[in-house]
Amino acid sequence: MSSISVLGMGAMGTALARTLLKNGHSVTVWNRTRSRAEPLAGAGAKIAESPAEALAASELAILCLVDYPAARAVLEQAKEALAGRDLLNLTNGTPGDARELGTWLAAKAAIYLDGGIMAIPPMIGGAGALILYSGSHALFDRHSSALEALAESRHLGEDEGLASLYDIALLSGMYGLFSGFLHASALVTSAEGKAVDFLPLLLPWIEAMSGTLPDLAGKIDSGMHARDVVSNIAMQKIALANIVRASEEQGVAPDFMQPMLRLAGDRVDSGGHGDDISAVVEVIRKRK
Numbered sequence: 001m002s003s004i005s006v007l008g009m010g011a012m013g014t015a016l017a018r019t020l021l022k023n024g025h026s027v028t029v030w031n032r033t034r035s036r037a038e039p040l041a042g043a044g045a046k047i048a049e050s051p052a053e054a055l056a057a058s059e060l061a062i063l064c065l066v067d068y069p070a071a072r073a074v075l076e077q078a079k080e081a082l083a084g085r086d087l088l089n090l091t092n093g094t095p096g097d098a099r100e101l102g103t104w105l106a107a108k109a110a111i112y113l114d115g116g117i118m119a120i121p122p123m124i125g126g127a128g129a130l131i132l133y134s135g136s137h138a139l140f141d142r143h144s145s146a147l148e149a150l151a152e153s154r155h156l157g158e159d160e161g162l163a164s165l166y167d168i169a170l171l172s173g174m175y176g177l178f179s180g181f182l183h184a185s186a187l188v189t190s191a192e193g194k195a196v197d198f199l200p201l202l203l204p205w206i207e208a209m210s211g212t213l214p215d216l217a218g219k220i221d222s223g224m225h226a227r228d229v230v231s232n233i234a235m236q237k238i239a240l241a242n243i244v245r246a247s248e249e250q251g252v253a254p255d256f257m258q259p260m261l262r263l264a265g266d267r268v269d270s271g272g273h274g275d276d277i278s279a280v281v282e283v284i285r286k287r288k
Contacts, residue, residue: 001025002146005058007051007074008091009036011121013064016090016150017045019125023149030054032074052078060086060143068097072104082108086139090115090131094168095161102135102160113139114160116167117151124150134162177206183247183256190250216278225272225279233280234273237264 001024006017009031020027021044030048031037037047048054051074055061065071071091075082087110089101098114105112112135119129129151133140140147140155147153156162184202185195219225240261247254263280272279 002060002143003028003058004143004146005030005048005054005061006064007031007054007061008064008066009040010064010066012090012117012124013062014040015121015124016062016064018043019150020146021045022125023146025146025149026058028054028057050077051075052081054078055081055085055087060088060139060146062088062090064090067091068093068101072101075105079108082110084109084111086111086113086136086142088113088115088133088139088143090117092116092167093164095165098134098164099159099161111136111139112160114163116163116170118167118170119151130154132156132163132166134158134164135160179256183252186252187247187250190252216276219276219278220281223282225275225282227276229274229276231277232273233264233275233277234268236277237261237268240264 003026004020005028006013006020007030009017009029013029013031014036017027017029017040021040027040027045028048029037029040029045030051030053034047034049037045041047046057048057055078063071063074065074068089068091071089075087082105087105089098089112102112102114113133114135116132117124117129118132123129131147131151132154133147134156135158137155137158140153144153156166181202185198188198189195215228219227240257243257244254244261247257260280263283264277266283267273267275267279270283272282
């Protein structure tokens with residue numbers, strides 16, 4: 001089994017370290033506040049007194065910190081120890097953050113893999129956990145057994161920013177789901193309904209509508225938004241306007257729905273009234 005250092009003993013870093021220990025790896029941990037790392041010593045981990053000591057202790061160093069500036073600050077403390085080191089950063093940020101850190105680490109001759117964790121701490125090491133990776137494929141291959149112990153692993157490419165990009169894209173879908181649920185719940189409860197009673201109606205509806213996503217994805221990739229349209233965007237605009245109007249009648253703020261109405265309206269106004277709702281992606285792309 002390999003030797004691995006984990007820097008950052010928040011809830012996620014602790015879950016990563018515990019899972020690696022359970023799978024027989026030699027684990028060294030470091031945290032700015034030493035007391036946060038001490039519980040891992042009882043589980044068999046060694047505690048490093050500095051980031052440089054943590055990096056020197058293991059074949060692979062995993063950073064799991066609050067953000068990229070924090071990760072960079074920690075690595076600055078160990079910059080003389082970076083050359084030739086395998087580094088995996090599991091800190092949440094943007095694709096630009098990941099690429100910038102990758103450029104800095106390349107100048108230090110470090111080997112860099114970036115990752116996006118699609119799980120919460122209790123899921124680490126169990127079914128359903130997924131970690132997306134991008135950057136050095138050689139590093140990914142070298143440590144594949146350790147990475148698979150943490151979660152299902154998916155390498156997206158050598159561009160360090162891809163894992164963060166896909167992480168953000170998946171979170172975008174999640175927050176879109178949450179915003180729709182919150183708005184729907186506000187409508188139902190405005191008439192003294194209960195969100196828990198509404199859920200048995202909503203869940204099958206969402207499942208049914210998710211079946212349209214492969215068709216929409218194909219139209220997005222091909223750009224053929226007017227092909228085999230069941231409900232065109234002009235009709236969708238009317239539905240969205242009704243949602244906004246009904247929300248206002250019920251005393252519910254239409255803030256979640258108004259942006260979608262505006263984007264659909266922009267596509268209709270540009271001559272795309274016969275397009276599918278997938279055409280909204282073209283409006284978003286033009287707003288770069």
